[in-house]
Amino acid sequence: MSTDNVKRVVDFSLYLVTGRNLLPHGKSYLTCIEEALRGGVTVVQVREKEVETAEFLEIANDTIALCSRYNVPVIINDRIDVALASGAAGVHLGQSDMPLAIVRKLLPPSAIIGVSCTTREHALKAVEEGADYVGLGAIYATRTKDVSAPGSVCGIAGARAMLGALEGTGVKAVAIGGVNSKNVLRTLHGCVSSTGHALDGVAVVSDIMASPEPYATASCLAQTFCAWSAAVSRGPAAFLVKAQYTREGIAAAAATLVDTVRRVRPLVHQITNNVVKTQSANVTLALGGSPIMAEAEAEQADLARVPGGLLINYGTVDAIDGMLAAGIHANQNRKPVVFDPVGVGATSFRRATAAKLLDAWQPTVIKGNAAEIGALADSEEVKAQGVDSLGGFKDASAVVRSLARTHRCIVLLSGPTDYLSDGSTVIRLSNGHAILGQITGAGCVLGTAIATYCGAASIAASEPCEGSLVNGDMLLAVAAGTLALTIAAQRAAGRKEVRGPGTFLPALIDELAMLSPGAVLGTATIDVETE
Ligand SMILES: Cc1ncc(COP(=O)(O)OP(=O)(O)O)c(N)n1
Numbered sequence: 001m002s003t004d005n006v007k008r009v010v011d012f013s014l015y016l017v018t019g020r021n022l023l024p025h026g027k028s029y030l031t032c033i034e035e036a037l038r039g040g041v042t043v044v045q046v047r048e049k050e051v052e053t054a055e056f057l058e059i060a061n062d063t064i065a066l067c068s069r070y071n072v073p074v075i076i077n078d079r080i081d082v083a084l085a086s087g088a089a090g091v092h093l094g095q096s097d098m099p100l101a102i103v104r105k106l107l108p109p110s111a112i113i114g115v116s117c118t119t120r121e122h123a124l125k126a127v128e129e130g131a132d133y134v135g136l137g138a139i140y141a142t143r144t145k146d147v148s149a150p151g152s153v154c155g156i157a158g159a160r161a162m163l164g165a166l167e168g169t170g171v172k173a174v175a176i177g178g179v180n181s182k183n184v185l186r187t188l189h190g191c192v193s194s195t196g197h198a199l200d201g202v203a204v205v206s207d208i209m210a211s212p213e214p215y216a217t218a219s220c221l222a223q224t225f226c227a228w229s230a231a232v233s234r235g236p237a238a239f240l241v242k243a244q245y246t247r248e249g250i251a252a253a254a255a256t257l258v259d260t261v262r263r264v265r266p267l268v269h270q271i272t273n274n275v276v277k278t279q280s281a282n283v284t285l286a287l288g289g290s291p292i293m294a295e296a297e298a299e300q301a302d303l304a305r306v307p308g309g310l311l312i313n314y315g316t317v318d319a320i321d322g323m324l325a326a327g328i329h330a331n332q333n334r335k336p337v338v339f340d341p342v343g344v345g346a347t348s349f350r351r352a353t354a355a356k357l358l359d360a361w362q363p364t365v366i367k368g369n370a371a372e373i374g375a376l377a378d379s380e381e382v383k384a385q386g387v388d389s390l391g392g393f394k395d396a397s398a399v400v401r402s403l404a405r406t407h408r409c410i411v412l413l414s415g416p417t418d419y420l421s422d423g424s425t426v427i428r429l430s431n432g433h434a435i436l437g438q439i440t441g442a443g444c445v446l447g448t449a450i451a452t453y454c455g456a457a458s459i460a461a462s463e464p465c466e467g468s469l470v471n472g473d474m475l476l477a478v479a480a481g482t483l484a485l486t487i488a489a490q491r492a493a494g495r496k497e498v499r500g501p502g503t504f505l506p507a508l509i510d511e512l513a514m515l516s517p518g519a520v521l522g523t524a525t526i527d528v529e530t531e
């Protein structure tokens with residue numbers, strides 16, 4: 001181990017933890033590591049669980065000799081003696097390994113010491129004890145290590161909480177456990193604290209060690225990290241397209257999107273409740289999209305490859321496996337995901353299901369009524385009655401802004417005035433008609449309209465951004481979808497043949513089909529609040 005007093009600055013962006021048992025047949029350990037180094041691995045941890053000390057030391061020495069040619073530091077898992085004897089850059093400690101304070105005394109001042117953390121308390125303790133970096137995990141289920149004990153998987157939400165505790169401390173953080181080239185962008189995007197503190201890297205074992213092409217896998221992970229960092233460096237709310245929103249600009253964009261939807265005809269994949277399926281498909285068609293209501297888990301990968309939008313409305317809370325798979329595949333294909341957590345505050349089962357879905361995939365938009373948004377925001381202010389809300393928020397703008405920051409997505413609070421935010425700007429839309437409250441599924445078809453517009457906006461986006469989970473300005477798309485539905489509702493309610501909710505519904509479908517950019521421009525009631 002280097003006896004310098006100066007600690008080297010480590011790039012944690014792509015952290016390879018070794019696992020020789022995972023190597024594909026015919027691939028040698030050092031060949032795999034070298035290919036991974038050429039692909040962009042920036043730190044290597046030697047993790048050996050089943051070897052005697054002499055063999056561990058030999059593997060460590062070989063790994064260090066190879067990595068030094070790429071100027072990449074090597075960390076030793078658990079074993080302080082092996083770290084000292086091999087001259088490795090540092091050690092990685094688990095919660096039940098030797099206490100950090102003692103390890104610090106045993107190792108030279110230049111040693112890099114990392115600690116595994118699963119809870120916020122672990123993270124705070126690691127900071128207090130002077131860790132250089134932490135491994136946050138397990139983020140997802142993994143076959144590489146037994147994480148079946150309760151509390152071993154922290155999930156995206158747990159990692160976010162830990163990152164909040166690390167902000168301003170200088171302690172670096174990597175996410176570990178089930179992270180791979182398919183979910184890395186979603187992981188990086190999701191693991192950002194509500195104040196904007198993000199991961200410094202990702203740690204992977206099987207994705208690289210078991211790959212027949214470690215170079216290609218490491219390159220993909222490294223490039224995704226780079227693209228994401230570039231997107232993040234554009235601002236604290238990097239999940240959004242930073243723009244100065246004005247009333248006129250929003251109305252003009254919404255008007256343009258009316259025609260865009262009809263031109264690009266997005267596939268609007270909906271996993272929605274039984275009460276509103278036909279209605280939702282008709283709304284999609286009337287707007288100019290192409291609906292598909294498909295909920296079997298086995299078909300989600302194929303459907304996600306078709307550009308468009310995905311709506312997950314868990315109204316009757318079935319088809320959960322389909323919902324899990326649909327969102328994961330949509331994220332992998334960078335398709336917008338609109339989540340409508342119907343009645344989330346009504347039962348603990350609904351709350352747990354929402355948490356499970358939100359850990360598995362990243363929503364682009366969360367939409368809900370006051371009770372649903374309140375339940376997700378852990379607010380007691382608005383009570384639920386089944387799937388309906390009783391009352392509203394004193395400061396609705398603050399609620400949507402804060403929830404958007406927590407979940408790194410657009411949040412829409414629907415009601416007589418609709419509030420939507422990307423965590424920074426809040427847009428208030430005041431179109432619509434009271435009769436919407438007399439038909440079933442008015443909120444559900446609003447989700448459909450939003451998924452249709454988000455799908456179209458992502459297809460039509462002129463400036464693809466590789467580091468972002470979705471292309472296009474989703475705040476504008478949500479505003480446009482909301483305006484399309486509420487303005488059509490206003491026009492339908494004003495028709496002379498409409499005498500009540502029964503005659504309103506077909507008139508609404510007609511008005512959606514006839515909606516013109518001019519009607520949106522002339523009718524939209526928009527207010528914008530910037531911070
Ligand atoms: C970067 C990183 N994070 C977490 C771990 C897990 O370490 P530990 O808790 O000591 O468990 P084992 O790896 O020893 O099974 C890690 N190794 N690296």
Ligand SMILES: Cc1nc(C(=O)O)sc1CCOP(=O)(O)O
Pocket residue numbers: 017116117135136137138139141142143144145147152176177178179203204205206207
């Ligand atoms: C070594 C390790 N530590 C974990 C933790 O949660 O602390 S999960 C894990 C294994 C990660 O392997 P893979 O990238 O193959 O999922």
